[in-house]
Amino acid sequence: xxxxxxxxxxxxxxxxxxxxxxxxxxxxxxxxxxxxxxxxxxxxxxxxxxxxxxxxxxxxxxxxxxxxxxxxxxxxxxxxxxxxxxxxxxxxxxxxxxxxxxxxxxxxxxxxxxxxxxxxxxxxxxxxxxxxxxxxxxxxxxxxxxxxxxxxxxxxxxxxxxxxxxxxxxxxxxxxxxxxxxxxxxxxxxxxxxxxxxxxxxxxxxxxxxxxxxxxxxxxxxxxxxxxxxxxxxxxxxxxxxxxxxxxxxxxxxxxxxxxxxxxxxxxxxxxxxxxxxxxxxxxxxxxxxxxxxxxxxxxxxxxxxxxxxxxxxxxxxxxxxxxxxxxxxxxxxxxxxxxxxxxxxxxxxxxxxxxxxxxxxxxxxxxxxxxxxxxxxxxxxxxxxxxxxxxxxxxxxxxxxxxxxxxxxxxxxxxxxxxxxxxxxxxxxxxxxxxxxxxxxxxxxxxxxxxxxxxxxxxxxxxxxxxxxxxxxxxxxxxxxxxxxxxxxxxxxxxxx
Numbered sequence: 001x002x003x004x005x006x007x008x009x010x011x012x013x014x015x016x017x018x019x020x021x022x023x024x025x026x027x028x029x030x031x032x033x034x035x036x037x038x039x040x041x042x043x044x045x046x047x048x049x050x051x052x053x054x055x056x057x058x059x060x061x062x063x064x065x066x067x068x069x070x071x072x073x074x075x076x077x078x079x080x081x082x083x084x085x086x087x088x089x090x091x092x093x094x095x096x097x098x099x100x101x102x103x104x105x106x107x108x109x110x111x112x113x114x115x116x117x118x119x120x121x122x123x124x125x126x127x128x129x130x131x132x133x134x135x136x137x138x139x140x141x142x143x144x145x146x147x148x149x150x151x152x153x154x155x156x157x158x159x160x161x162x163x164x165x166x167x168x169x170x171x172x173x174x175x176x177x178x179x180x181x182x183x184x185x186x187x188x189x190x191x192x193x194x195x196x197x198x199x200x201x202x203x204x205x206x207x208x209x210x211x212x213x214x215x216x217x218x219x220x221x222x223x224x225x226x227x228x229x230x231x232x233x234x235x236x237x238x239x240x241x242x243x244x245x246x247x248x249x250x251x252x253x254x255x256x257x258x259x260x261x262x263x264x265x266x267x268x269x270x271x272x273x274x275x276x277x278x279x280x281x282x283x284x285x286x287x288x289x290x291x292x293x294x295x296x297x298x299x300x301x302x303x304x305x306x307x308x309x310x311x312x313x314x315x316x317x318x319x320x321x322x323x324x325x326x327x328x329x330x331x332x333x334x335x336x337x338x339x340x341x342x343x344x345x346x347x348x349x350x351x352x353x354x355x356x357x358x359x360x361x362x363x364x365x366x367x368x369x370x371x372x373x374x375x376x377x378x379x380x381x382x383x384x385x386x387x388x389x390x391x392x393x394x395x396x397x398x399x400x401x402x403x404x405x406x407x408x409x410x411x412x413x414x415x416x417x418x419x420x421x422x423x424x425x426x427x428x429x430x431x432x433x434x435x436x437x438x439x440x441x442x443x444x445x446x447x448x449x450x451x452x453x454x455x456x457x458x459x460x461x462x463x464x465x466x467x468x469x470x471x472x473x474x475x476x477x478x479x480x481x482x483x484x485x486x487x488x489x490x491x492x493x494x495x496x497x498x
Contacts (some may be wrong), residue, residue, distance in 0.1 A: 068121075294425050365473060371383065
């Protein structure tokens with residue numbers, strides 16, 4: 001009875017909270033919370049269009065170092081999101097929904113060197129990790145289930161397709177027509193304004209989760225030991241794979257990082273299974289289906305991470321397109337992404353999520369194949385334009401399909417962690433895949449000594465993306481076949497009984 005009364009009180013508070021908003025208050029509230037999604041995705045776009053301009057200011061042109069501009073951000077978004085949701089549950093979502101000021105530091109790095117810039121990008125990723133899950137939790141806790149809540153979540157999701165596009169456009173405008181640090185200084189100003197407005201319009205929501213308020217009790221509630229081991233392992237393996245193409249695999253510290261990473265991951269599993277009272281990831285709740293789904297997501301979004309970086313390198317480095325023109329060429333991704341979101345929502349009620357995942361992986365694979373075989377001097381309206389029409393279907397079909405598939409595979413009490421896990425896999429696979437692509441590039445381009453060698457390395461990286469997409473298609477097809485067989489077995493047994 002006690003548990004039931006708690007649940008009823010939480011639902012009532014959610015109803016009364018949404019109903020207490022005035023129309024203007026509600027519009028501002030939804031806009032500020034959706035800015036969490038917007039700022040997170042925009043931070044990917046701002047480093048797509050002007051990497052050469054930023055690199056020139058630091059006197060670097062190494063593709064491996066330039067890839068860190070995006071990989072560093074995705075790395076920390078993917079790893080720290082593991083613990084940010086738990087922090088929101090314990091300390092309140094409004095407190096955690098505070099944008100970071102690393103945009104200011106990124107701009108100021110122009111007075112130092114590229115190492116500070118990469119570190120600032122890494123800290124921006126921590127801000128993105130804090131924004132995403134807590135913004136979703138705020139919307140979920142504020143609105144009761146129904147059409148209005150579905151509409152609000154649709155608005156939140158629709159912010160994603162165009163955020164990276166707008167980020168690339170403004171990054172190109174500031175970098176090409178003014179000075180690239182203003183891209184990040186402007187971000188810092190917007191983040192500060194959103195944080196101030198958030199304190200005014202976002203209500204303080206407390207779930208009343210009981211935990212020991214002592215320091216030791218707090219560490220246990222956060223699963224600090226498991227979080228430290230998990231984050232350390234994920235960060236180190238990513239650093240090793242992204243640094244290896246730059247310094248070479250023969251560098252001793254690369255192997256040392258990999259060894260420490262293996263030990264950290266082993267310690268993480270030991271803590272989660274044997275030590276933690278409140279584990280970050282309830283592995284006991286996950287089935288084999290979860291492994292299939294996360295494998296598909298990792299392959300598809302790893303493929304996308306390679307595509308989005310090397311697409312822009314292909315346009316600006318080989319086709320000599322300016323950042324502004326490249327941003328204009330990238331525009332089809334925005335409206336096509338919105339169309340894909342609407343169509344996916346329609347298909348979800350009429351088609352198996354596994355089949356939607358197969359279509360998504362096919363879109364990732366085809367999009368990478370189109371740009372991998374595109375001749376340098378071919379017109380934009382041929383393979384490049386078609387590629388931009390196809391890729392958004394991979395992005396906007398895979399995430400909702402994966403979330404629904406995992407939702408059906410685990411118990412209700414583990415629904416929140418599954419959504420966070422999908423987001424973790426998406427962002428982390430983007431970062432890790434860039435390291436894998438860089439390794440392929442340096443082993444294929446023959447050292448990049450001739451003009452023909454450099455495009456060869458880029459195409460090698462894109463063919464890796466095609467392979468990852470193909471692997472995702474294979475895994476998703478197995479999942480679909482497995483689902484059909486599981487459904488046929490009860491029907492067959494029922495027929496035999498009759």
